[in-house]
Amino acid sequence: MRASQRKLAVIAAAIPAAGRTTLEGKCLVNGVPLLETEFASDPKTPIVSSRIAEIVALQSEIPVYEVFLQDVRRGGLSALLTAYAAEGEGIIVVDAVEERDLTLIAQAACEQPSMPLLVGAAGLANALPVELFMQDRQRLP
Numbered sequence: 001m002r003a004s005q006r007k008l009a010v011i012a013a014a015i016p017a018a019g020r021t022t023l024e025g026k027c028l029v030n031g032v033p034l035l036e037t038e039f040a041s042d043p044k045t046p047i048v049s050s051r052i053a054e055i056v057a058l059q060s061e062i063p064v065y066e067v068f069l070q071d072v073r074r075g076g077l078s079a080l081l082t083a084y085a086a087e088g089e090g091i092i093v094v095d096a097v098e099e100r101d102l103t104l105i106a107q108a109a110c111e112q113p114s115m116p117l118l119v120g121a122a123g124l125a126n127a128l129p130v131e132l133f134m135q136d137r138q139r140l141p
Helices: 052-057 069-074 077-087 099-110 122-127 130-137
Strands: 008-012 020-023 026-029 064-067 090-094 117-120
Touching (some): 008 077, 008 099, 052 064, 064 077, 069 077, 069 099, 077 090, 077 099, 099 117
Parallel strands (some): 008 090
8 A cells, every 4th residue: 555655545345246245344255254154264364354454454554444334325435535535544444235335435436536545356346437447548649
């Protein structure tokens, strides 16, 4: 995050089409908390918690915040991200249960004065507006 000179990182780890969602900060696989799945006992990377913020906080000194689903769907996510950015560095873990939630997250991120570092998977990447990718690539020399 610091290498990219971003104040905020937005984590949206959900891939609803594949059964991976985030609800109340917990990673769920087909509705089951990650800690209760077979992934929890992986010998190389054992899972210590279903809460994404808890896992991230163990690995970073940057403050970690959670934004729950009702706040995503309420419509104030952009303002919330702006407020977190005003406080300084922050890592924001955002709930998403459906594709539309990822779209709301992507829209809120794109509305920021300074684009946050986006952390996630195919679900979040697919939710980003095409214009974001095409801006630099479509300019003629």
